[in-house]
Amino acid sequence: xxxNFDQLKNDWSNNEVVSTEVSESMLKIKDxxxxxxxxxxxxxxxxxxxxxxxxxxxxxxxxxxxxxNLSSTYFLFFSIVCGFTxxxxxxxxxxxxxxxxxxxxxxxxxxxxxxxMKINIELYKAxxxxxxxxxxxxxxxxxxxxxxxILVKLLEKIPLTYILLNAAIxxxxxxxxxxxxxxxxxxxxxxxxxxxxxxxxxx
Amino acid sequence: xxxxxxxxxxxxxxxxxxxHKVSKMYMDNAVDQEDLFxxxxxxxxxxxxxxxxxxxxxxxxxxxxxxxxxIFFKKDNRKIDKAPLNEQIEIADINDSHEKExxxxxxxxxxxxxxxxxxxxxFLFLENQSHREIAQNLGITEVNARVKLNRTKEKLxxxxxxxxxxx
Numbered sequence: 031x032x033x034n035f036d037q038l039k040n041d042w043s044n045n046e047v048v049s050t051e052v053s054e055s056m057l058k059i060k061d062x063x064x065x066x067x068x069x070x071x072x073x074x075x076x077x078x079x080x081x082x083x084x085x086x087x088x089x090x091x092x093x094x095x096x097x098x099n100l101s102s103t104y105f106l107f108f109s110i111v112c113g114f115t116x117x118x119x120x121x122x123x124x125x126x127x128x129x130x131x132x133x134x135x136x137x138x139x140x141x142x143x144x145x146x147m148k149i150n151i152e153l154y155k156a157x158x159x160x161x162x163x164x165x166x167x168x169x170x171x172x173x174x175x176x177x178x179x180i181l182v183k184l185l186e187k188i189p190l191t192y193i194l195l196n197a198a199i200x201x202x203x204x205x206x207x208x209x210x211x212x213x214x215x216x217x218x219x220x221x222x223x224x225x226x227x228x229x230x231x232x233x
Numbered sequence: 234x235x236x237x238x239x240x241x242x243x244x245x246x247x248x249x250x251x252x253h254k255v256s257k258m259y260m261d262n263a264v265d266q267e268d269l270f271x272x273x274x275x276x277x278x279x280x281x282x283x284x285x286x287x288x289x290x291x292x293x294x295x296x297x298x299x300x301x302x303x304i305f306f307k308k309d310n311r312k313i314d315k316a317p318l319n320e321q322i323e324i325a326d327i328n329d330s331h332e333k334e335x336x337x338x339x340x341x342x343x344x345x346x347x348x349x350x351x352x353x354x355x356f357l358f359l360e361n362q363s364h365r366e367i368a369q370n371l372g373i374t375e376v377n378a379r380v381k382l383n384r385t386k387e388k389l390x391x392x393x394x395x396x397x398x399x400x
Contacts, residue, residue: 033390033400035358038340041333042359047250049270052242056271057278064272064304130279132300133293136353137372139300226303229350230371233380 065219066129066143072215073122073150080115087111100175107168111161118157125150137230144223151212151220158208166200241281244290245274251291251360252298258356259302261345269305276301296370299356303349336400343392351385358382 087108091101125146132139173181185193245252252273256266277297284293344352350371357367368378393399 033386033393035386038336038400039359039361041336042340043361045333045337047253049249049253052245052249052274054238054242056274057238058275064301064306066304130276131283132276132280132297133283134300135296135370135372136300136303136350139372140303222306223304226349229348230373233377 065222069147069216069219070126070129073126076154077119077122080119084112084115097176100172103171103175104168107164111164114157114160118153121153122150137227140223140227140230144220144227147216147220147223151216155208155212158211159204162204162208237281241278245277245294248291248294251294254360255298255302255356257341258344258352259305259349261342269302272305273298273301295357295360299353299370303353339393339396339398339400340389343389343396346392347385347388350381351388354378354382354385355389358386 090096091104096104129143129146134142252270255273256269260266260269277294280297284290344355347355353371354367357370362370364375364379364382367382368375371378373381
């Protein structure tokens with residue numbers, strides 16, 4: 031026997047819902063329980079950590095007792111890092127603000143968040159690579175400035191293939207850490223959203 | 234700010250039945266239902282500045298509520314309790330003699346086996362929305378909404394039948 035959905039619809043409409051009054055206290059965030067909330071929360075934490083690390087980095091020449099030459103070089107690199115970080119956080123802030131508007135239709139809403147999130151993750155990865163390589167470059171220059179003679183002698187002794195191999199391993203380690211961190215932090219949330227998008231797009 | 238908050242609370246309390254029903258549709262136990270209810274209220278409040286008074290409050294609310302419910306997840310990834318429905322309902326609603334309410338209890342239990350989008354389709358259908366409105370809310374074509382809804386109705390019927398109940 032076919033199910034009577036019209037009757038069910040009537041029962042549904044006539045069913046009186048007993049619900050508690052919505053109060054002011056309900057308007058405060060308690061626990062993050064949607065991928066969007068969790069991503070927002072994680073990004074907010076990372077934002078704070080980036081600010082703290084930038085502040086520590088700004089004090090590095092004083093803490094490590096850099097010479098005036100080395101300090102000038104350091105601040106040149108540091109200002110480039112600040113520029114890239116500021117760009118990333120501007121992009122993230124725009125995304126963060128917009129993410130509270132859930133009034134689009136479900137498909138658009140899911141797609142918007144999914145792709146914006148992907149772009150932000152790629153930007154985040156790019157930022158990590160850029161910052162890492164800037165600091166590595168500074169490290170190399172600092173070695174030339176402070177230990178120039180020893181370094182030249184060392185480079186004469188070490189074969190070029192060994193230096194290249196070391197550089198490749200360093201790049202690989204940075205890449206591996208960045209990719210794993212991004213996957214661990216955001217991967218499962220993206221996967222969850224992708225499953226829902228697939229079910230809405232299913233013909 | 235306080236005025237906006239009061240206006241918002243007034244509107245929400247007038248339409249809270251929608252949130253309550255969405256919560257029951259998407260979560261299978263009272264604790265999660267309460268959490269989802271609060272999450273929807275909170276998301277509505279955060280999105281309230283973007284609400285344009287040219288559209289109906291309840292229409293806007295359907296969208297935000299459903300969009301929140303679709304991506305909301307259980308805290309500890311508990312699995313759906315697959316025990317036979319009749320056993321559970323006898324325990325849960327031992328004093329419930331009303332056929333209609335029993336039917337809805339079975340419905341709420343059965344929809345837990347549907348995916349997030351199928352739940353949205355059934356919910357909007359039960360809320361008396363046309364195929365066109367369902368399509369607009371979900372962002373799919375009207376034809377697709379019709380096909381998906383029919384498929385979901387069949388699936389729901391099978392779940393209810395499998396669990397030893399018919400209506």
